[in-house]
Amino acid sequence: MFKKYLSILLCSVAICSLTACSTSDDSSAMVEDGSSDAALGLDADGALTVGDPNARDGFNGPAELQGNNTVYFAYNSENIQDQYLGVMQAHAQYLKKNPDARVIIEGHTDERGTPEYNIALGERRARSVARYMQNLGVDVNQLSIVSYGEEKPAVDGHNEGAWSKNRRAVLNY
Amino acid sequence: MLKRFFASIAFLLAATTANADLQIEITGGINEGHKIAVYPFTQNPAVKLDVASVVSADLMRSGKFSPIAASALPQGAVANGSVTNLDAVAATGAEVVVSGIVNEVGANNYNVEFVVTGLQGANKGKVLAHFKGNSSVATMRQAAHRVSDRVYEVFTGQKGCFRTRIAYVVYKKGAAFPYQLMTADYDGYNETPVVKSTQPVMTPAWSPDGKRLAYVSFEKRTPAIFVQDIYSKKRTKLSSFSGLNSSPSWSPDGSKIAMTLSKDGQPDIYYYDLNASKFVRVTANRAIDTEPTWAPDSKALYFTSERGGKAQIYKFDFATSKTERVTYQGARNLSAKSIPGTNSLIVITQVNGFRVARVDADGSIYMLTTSSLDESPSVAPNGSMVIYSTVYQGRKGLALVSADGRFKANLPSSSGEISAPAWGPLLSK
Numbered sequence: 001m002f003k004k005y006l007s008i009l010l011c012s013v014a015i016c017s018l019t020a021c022s023t024s025d026d027s028s029a030m031v032e033d034g035s036s037d038a039a040l041g042l043d044a045d046g047a048l049t050v051g052d053p054n055a056r057d058g059f060n061g062p063a064e065l066q067g068n069n070t071v072y073f074a075y076n077s078e079n080i081q082d083q084y085l086g087v088m089q090a091h092a093q094y095l096k097k098n099p100d101a102r103v104i105i106e107g108h109t110d111e112r113g114t115p116e117y118n119i120a121l122g123e124r125r126a127r128s129v130a131r132y133m134q135n136l137g138v139d140v141n142q143l144s145i146v147s148y149g150e151e152k153p154a155v156d157g158h159n160e161g162a163w164s165k166n167r168r169a170v171l172n173y
Numbered sequence: 174m175l176k177r178f179f180a181s182i183a184f185l186l187a188a189t190t191a192n193a194d195l196q197i198e199i200t201g202g203i204n205e206g207h208k209i210a211v212y213p214f215t216q217n218p219a220v221k222l223d224v225a226s227v228v229s230a231d232l233m234r235s236g237k238f239s240p241i242a243a244s245a246l247p248q249g250a251v252a253n254g255s256v257t258n259l260d261a262v263a264a265t266g267a268e269v270v271v272s273g274i275v276n277e278v279g280a281n282n283y284n285v286e287f288v289v290t291g292l293q294g295a296n297k298g299k300v301l302a303h304f305k306g307n308s309s310v311a312t313m314r315q316a317a318h319r320v321s322d323r324v325y326e327v328f329t330g331q332k333g334c335f336r337t338r339i340a341y342v343v344y345k346k347g348a349a350f351p352y353q354l355m356t357a358d359y360d361g362y363n364e365t366p367v368v369k370s371t372q373p374v375m376t377p378a379w380s381p382d383g384k385r386l387a388y389v390s391f392e393k394r395t396p397a398i399f400v401q402d403i404y405s406k407k408r409t410k411l412s413s414f415s416g417l418n419s420s421p422s423w424s425p426d427g428s429k430i431a432m433t434l435s436k437d438g439q440p441d442i443y444y445y446d447l448n449a450s451k452f453v454r455v456t457a458n459r460a461i462d463t464e465p466t467w468a469p470d471s472k473a474l475y476f477t478s479e480r481g482g483k484a485q486i487y488k489f490d491f492a493t494s495k496t497e498r499v500t501y502q503g504a505r506n507l508s509a510k511s512i513p514g515t516n517s518l519i520v521i522t523q524v525n526g527f528r529v530a531r532v533d534a535d536g537s538i539y540m541l542t543t544s545s546l547d548e549s550p551s552v553a554p555n556g557s558m559v560i561y562s563t564v565y566q567g568r569k570g571l572a573l574v575s576a577d578g579r580f581k582a583n584l585p586s587s588s589g590e591i592s593a594p595a596w597g598p599l600l601s602k
Binding site: 040042043045046047048049050051052053055104111112113114115116117119120121123124145146147148149151152158 | 369370392477
C-alpha cells in the first residue's frame with residue numbers, strides 16, 4: 001500500500017522536475033544584460049531575423065516510429081484515451097532500448113479559447129503523455145516537453161474536423 | 174497589406190454612394206453616434222492626403238461619432254476653412270461642423286488649421302475650437318490624426334488616441350521567416366516589421382514609454398520572453414526558465430513585467446521587478462493561472478485561473494495580498510484587460526463560442542461581438558475602442574469594436590493571417 005503511494009509520489013516529484021531537464025538554457029533563468037545577439041541580423045525591411053531557416057519542421061526520429069507519433073485529445077481535456085496507449089508504448093520501448101535518445105513531447109490545442117490559455121492547456125497535454133511514459137519506465141532525463149498551444153495547427157480550418165486533428169501531443173526527436 | 178483594408182474604412186465615408194463594392198464589413202450601428210459634418214479641407218495641391226477623410230474615419234471608429242458622408246454634405250457651404258452657409262449645414266442635423274485648410278508656409282512646410290463650429294441650439298455659429306499646427310508632407314497623416322484627437326477631446330473631454338501605434342503578429346505561410354511581429358499606426362498605415370522568425374511569436378506587450386515590446390519567441394524551439402527596442406532592434410532575453418515563459422504584460426508605471434511561468438510545477442503568475450532586477454512569484458496554485466494583466470494604477474493584477482473549476486478572472490491586490498474572483502457569468506472567462514479610466518474589464522467570454530465582452534464593476538457582463546472565435550483583445554489607451562483577433566471569412570484577422578459596442582468593423586487581410594494585436598500607449602500631448 002505504502003509502496004504504491006511512494007511510487008506515485010516519486011513520479012509526481014519527477015514530473016515536477018521533468019522540464020528542468022528539458023533545455024540546456026535552464027541556468028540562464030536570470031536576465032541577461034545587454035543584447036543576446038552580438039551582430040544584429042537585420043533584413044531589407046529593417047527587421048531582426050531569428051531562428052534557423054534551414055531547420056526542418058518534420059519528424060526527426062527513427063523510421064519505425066514515423067507516422068505513429070501523435071496522441072489526440074478530446075476538447076479541453078488532457079486525458080489520454082485508450083486507443084493512443086499503443087503510440088506511447090512504442091516510443092517508450094524505443095527510448096528504453098536507446099538510452100541516449102531524447103524525445104520532445106509537443107502539446108497542441110485547437111484554436112478555441114485564447115492563445116495564452118491554450119499554451120497552458122498544451123503543456124498539460126504534454127505532461128500527461130510524459131507522465132504515462134515515465135510510468136512505463138522511461139527515464140525522466142530522456143523526456144522533455146514544450147507547448148505550442150494553438151500556434152502550430154496540423155490542419156487549417158475552423159470546424160470540428162480541423163479542431164479534432166489539432167488537439168494533440170506529438171512525440172519528436 | 175493591412176493598411177489597404179484600414180484605408181477602405183476612410184474611403185467608405187468619402188465615397189459611399191460612388192463605390193458600393195468595398196470589401197469592408199461594418200456590422201455595428203454607426204448611426205448612433207454624434208452626427209458630425211467634416212468638410213474636405215481646402216488643401217495645397219502638393220498635399221495629396223485627404224485630411225478630412227482621415228479625420229472622419231478616426232471619429233467614426235471611436236463609436237462616438239457619425240460623420241456625414243462627404244457626398245451628402247451640402248455643397249458650397251464651406252470655403253477656405255470657413256463656414257459660409259451655416260443654415261445649410263445645420264439643416265443636416267449635425268451637431269458640429271469641422272472645416273479646415275492646409276496651406277504652404279515654407280518649403281515642404283504646411284499649416285494645418287481647422288475650426289469646429291456649433292450648429293444647433295445655443296452653440297449655433299459658435300466657434301468651439303480653433304487649432305493650427307505645422308507639418309511636412311511626410312507627417313501629414315499624423316497631422317490629420319492630431320486634428321481628430323483635438324475634435325474628439327473638444328467633444329468628449331477625453332484624450333483622443335488616433336496617433337497611437339499597434340503591434341501584431343502576421344503569419345505568412347511559405348516565407349523563410351513566416352512569423353512576423355509588426356507595428357503600425359492604429360489604422361494600419363506605416364507598417365514597420367520588428368522581428369521575423371522561423372517559429373511562432375506571441376503576446377507582444379508594449380512598454381508604457383512606447384519604445385519597447387516584450388514578446389514570447391519560440392525561435393530556439395522552446396519559449397522565451399524577450400524585450401526589444403523597436404527602433405534599434407536590440408533586445409534582451411528576459412526569461413527562459415524551463416517550462417512556460419508566457420503572456421508578458423508591462424505594468425502601466427513601467428516598473429514591472431508580469432508573466433506566466435511553470436518552472437515550479439504548474440503555470441503560475443510571476444513578475445519581473447525592473448528596478449530590483451528580480452523575479453517575484455505572485456500565485457502558487459495547483460490549477461492553471463495565466464494571462465496576467467495590470468490594473469490602470471499598477472496596484473493589482475488580473476489573471477485567468479482554473480482554481481475554481483473552469484477558467485474565470487481573478488484579481489490579486491498588492492496592498493492586501495488577497496486574491497478575489499471577478500467573473501461569475503459565462504461558462505469561461507479569459508484574457509481580462511482593464512479599460513483605462515473605468516472599473517470595467519474587457520474579457521473573452523464563452524457564451525456560444527468565444528466573444529469579446531465587457532464586465533462592469535457590479536459583475537454584469539455585456540457582449541460586444543456576435544462572432545464566436547474571438548481572442549487577444551487589447552484596449553485603446555483612452556478606453557474607447559477594443560482591437561482583437563477573430564476569424565472572418567475563413568481567415569484570421571483583426572477587428573475593432575468600440576467599448577460601448579456601437580461601432581464594429583472587421584479588417585480582413587489579403588496577405589497572411591493576423592493575430593495578437595496590442596494597442597500602444599498614449600504618448601502625444
